[in-house]
Amino acid sequence: QVQLVETGGGLVKPGGSLRLSCAASGFTFSDYYMSWIRQAPGKGLEWVSYISSSGRITYYADSVKGRFTISRDNAKNSLYLQLNSLRAEDTALYYCAREMTTVTATYYGMDVWGQGTTVTVSS
């Protein structure tokens, strides 16, 4: 079945780095745009970044621009998020999600979500 599984979260000190991964299965990964979204404890959803199906186009929220890097490996059906210069306010559950936009059609919505991986930034 269509599935996304995030890994790589953990406890890291302020200023540290972490790399999140998202393994996709059950669909043609290389056809779809993908996004990362986060949710701080007890708070709402915050869009973080998205990447085009080819990986050539990437965009970021102002809150993470210059610190986070999104990438993908279509041969491995995997999405990544490199988190650098982490701050306490980056503490959150990080979800990867499949965008409905593909190489041939544009729609606005994220129709498949993983269960998330938790990032905690604390000294």
Add this chain to the structure above:
Amino acid sequence: QSALTQPASVSGSPGQSITISCTGTSSDVGSYNYVSWYQQHPGKAPKLLIYDVSYRPSGVSNRFSGSKSGNTASLTISGVQAEDEADYYCSSYRGSSTYVFGTGTKVTVL
């Protein structure tokens, strides 16, 4: 990047219809037909209910409907049921290839 504004809570009795508003600006909701809605039960990942303002993905109940007028989008739940008790979030394209989510609304079924 300020969030879209949603009411903190909305409630209704079983069988009633309820509407959740999502207010943005002329830079996001008002300028694009790119609004989506998500349902999130406690401890679960969000689920897409509506995309492109008013379209339902396959498998989503037709009790959920979306619309937009000016800078405000709306999600209506017709005949609300106990299992609809959850948090709901809107989202919009904001231009410059960025997205924004709403503040979230807790729906309580009385």
